[in-house]
Amino acid sequence: MSLIAAWGLTKQFGDFTAVDGIDFEVERGEVFGFLGPNGAGKSSTMRMIGCVSDPTGGALRILGMDPAREGTKIRSHLGVVPQQDNLDEELSVAENLYVYGRYFDLPRAVLRPRIAELLEFVQLSERANDHVEPLSGGMKRRLTIARALISEPEVLLLDEPTTGLDPQARHVVWERLWTLKRQGVTQVLTTHYMDEAEQLCDRLVVMDRGKIVAEGSPRQLIERYSTREVVEVRTHGQVAVMAEALRRLGESPEAQAREELYERVEELPDRVLLYTDQGERLVALLGEVEHESVLVRRSTLEDVFLHLTGRSLVD
Amino acid sequence: MARAAVVPSTRLAVEYWLLTYRRNWKGSILTSFLSPVLFLAAMGLGLGSLVDAEVGSGRDLGGLDYLDFLAPGLLAGNAMMLAVNESTYPVLGGFKWYRTYMAMAASPLRGRDILLGHFTYMAFRVTLASFVFLGVMAAFGSVSSPLAVLAPFCAALCGMAFATPTAAFVATRINADNFSTYTRFVIMPMFLFSGIFYPVSQLPIVLEQLAWLTPVWHGVRLCRALSTGSGVNWELAGHLAYLVALILAGTLIASRTFTKRLYE
Numbered sequence: 001m002s003l004i005a006a007w008g009l010t011k012q013f014g015d016f017t018a019v020d021g022i023d024f025e026v027e028r029g030e031v032f033g034f035l036g037p038n039g040a041g042k043s044s045t046m047r048m049i050g051c052v053s054d055p056t057g058g059a060l061r062i063l064g065m066d067p068a069r070e071g072t073k074i075r076s077h078l079g080v081v082p083q084q085d086n087l088d089e090e091l092s093v094a095e096n097l098y099v100y101g102r103y104f105d106l107p108r109a110v111l112r113p114r115i116a117e118l119l120e121f122v123q124l125s126e127r128a129n130d131h132v133e134p135l136s137g138g139m140k141r142r143l144t145i146a147r148a149l150i151s152e153p154e155v156l157l158l159d160e161p162t163t164g165l166d167p168q169a170r171h172v173v174w175e176r177l178w179t180l181k182r183q184g185v186t187q188v189l190t191t192h193y194m195d196e197a198e199q200l201c202d203r204l205v206v207m208d209r210g211k212i213v214a215e216g217s218p219r220q221l222i223e224r225y226s227t228r229e230v231v232e233v234r235t236h237g238q239v240a241v242m243a244e245a246l247r248r249l250g251e252s253p254e255a256q257a258r259e260e261l262y263e264r265v266e267e268l269p270d271r272v273l274l275y276t277d278q279g280e281r282l283v284a285l286l287g288e289v290e291h292e293s294v295l296v297r298r299s300t301l302e303d304v305f306l307h308l309t310g311r312s313l314v315d
Numbered sequence: 316m317a318r319a320a321v322v323p324s325t326r327l328a329v330e331y332w333l334l335t336y337r338r339n340w341k342g343s344i345l346t347s348f349l350s351p352v353l354f355l356a357a358m359g360l361g362l363g364s365l366v367d368a369e370v371g372s373g374r375d376l377g378g379l380d381y382l383d384f385l386a387p388g389l390l391a392g393n394a395m396m397l398a399v400n401e402s403t404y405p406v407l408g409g410f411k412w413y414r415t416y417m418a419m420a421a422s423p424l425r426g427r428d429i430l431l432g433h434f435t436y437m438a439f440r441v442t443l444a445s446f447v448f449l450g451v452m453a454a455f456g457s458v459s460s461p462l463a464v465l466a467p468f469c470a471a472l473c474g475m476a477f478a479t480p481t482a483a484f485v486a487t488r489i490n491a492d493n494f495s496t497y498t499r500f501v502i503m504p505m506f507l508f509s510g511i512f513y514p515v516s517q518l519p520i521v522l523e524q525l526a527w528l529t530p531v532w533h534g535v536r537l538c539r540a541l542s543t544g545s546g547v548n549w550e551l552a553g554h555l556a557y558l559v560a561l562i563l564a565g566t567l568i569a570s571r572t573f574t575k576r577l578y579e
Contacts, residue, residue, distance in 0.1 A: 052420050053578055054578065071425075072425055075421065075423045076422075076423040082417065086413065086418040088413065095334065102327055102331070103419060103422035103424050104422060104423060105321050105322065105324075
């Protein structure tokens with residue numbers, strides 16, 4: 001049985017539909033991601049899974065229970081890392097863990113060794129008695145993760161776990177989450193970072209405007225929604241002119257004869273992207289088109305993401 | 316799922332507030348102590364000597380010295396001020412700046428635990444400060460009845476009659492813009508016109524009747540009767556009932572506005 005399952009899950013705020021009838025299942029032990037641009041409905045979905053926001057439509061089951069009726073019981077099995085840190089800055093690092101553990105009615109005798117263990121795990125043992133306020137962003141994030149683990153939850157919910165952190169701090173957080181995954185902790189996370197999704201998620205859904213637009217493992221998504229390679233051609237001149245030349249190249253009889261050269265052409269301000277399964281062959285033909293430089297790279301989740309959700313900003 | 320389900324309770328939320336109180340109880344007690352000392356010295360002794368000389372321990376003050384008249388009134392007024400402080404910025408902070416309530420809401424605690432936990436703590440703070448106030452009153456020699464030990468509890472009820480509707484209102488606010496207006500033009504007039512500094516019978520009849528509606532007037536009447544031992548009668552039950560009714564109404568409305576804000 002799935003740990004979390006949703007059918008037609010919907011959340012409306014007045015006239016605005018934040019989550020528009022989505023279906024998904026999360027299995028025990030997997031890391032499941034919601035990937036999407038800001039405003040896609042990820043956080044609203046997370047709040048419903050966290051049982052702090054009632055669905056306005058569809059059905060949701062967490063650990064086999066209905067959040068509308070057994071929210072308290074479900075929440076006692078969840079560990080939540082919210083998007084905005086809500087640590088108590090006036091209390092010490094250890095006190096933050098203690099007081100949160102008390103919300104779960106855990107006795108002091110259980111909490112004391114567990115706090116020491118968790119601080120060790122997130123590498124904050126030396127700061128145990130310091131105030132939270134002066135800690136760096138990365139340390140606060142790790143402390144929030146430790147706090148979420150204080151009740152030994154069955155599911156860890158992480159809403160944009162590394163947003164706002166510097167690269168070193170992000171890697172430390174990822175490494176910790178990876179360790180948790182190896183220990184079998186089920187994790188549900190939202191992110192708009194492709195590398196984060198690729199690194200952490202076993203399976204993910206791409207959300208856009210409240211809907212799920214794709215679902216699968218990072219590898220499956222790349223195979224399904226992008227080509228094997230991407231050829232990036234840069235130019236000093238006008239991109240539109242070069243794109244036109246590249247399109248003609250693809251339509252030339254000799255190119256047609258060698259099967260399709262590329263699937264899609266995309267124009268960016270300083271370059272043109274060619275989505276292809278035969279990058280090297282395509283490059284060999286490029287001499288006919290005036291360009292500045294060319295680069296062949298593997299397709300990434302970012303290509304999938306931008307293809308599915310578009311490049312334009314949705315505010 | 317071998318672990319037993321957590322039974323959430325208000326007690327667990329109160330623990331949080333007590334832990335934060337442990338961090339700054341010294342400063343808080345000192346403030347609770349200094350404030351009545353200053354007020355009673357300046358107004359009770361300073362202004363009081365003038366009043367007593369002019370009016371005598373007159374009929375208008377119910378046969379009391381001005382200090383004895385003023386002190387229990389200030390006890391109730393002080394409780395109101397403290398309760399309003401505790402139910403404005405800390406409540407908005409719980410939703411917005413510190414997000415304490417949001418952290419609690421993600422745990423097994425329910426909305427009512429979060430709300431009642433904070434209210435319980437506020438009542439504790441106001442009761443404690445009121446006992447310190449009573450101690451200062453005793454030191455000034457303005458406690459003349461053993462019933463006075465009940466006065467801090469009545470002061471706390473008076474405070475909570477303000478704190479609960481104030482918190483209910485604050486839960487609907489996006490920012491603190493209106494807080495100083497509220498303190499200056501709603502709370503301050505009550506402090507000045509509700510029988511703390513002079514009997515409301517001195518006011519024009521319209522203002523006097525308005526004063527009867529304010530919770531603080533009822534609190535003042537209770538504290539004054541208990542600390543002086545005069546006028547202890549069934550009227551006091553009416554004052555108590557009025558304050559309790561306001562607290563219940565405030566809590567009921569607050570549970571609506573808190574639930575909406577926490578789980579929107």
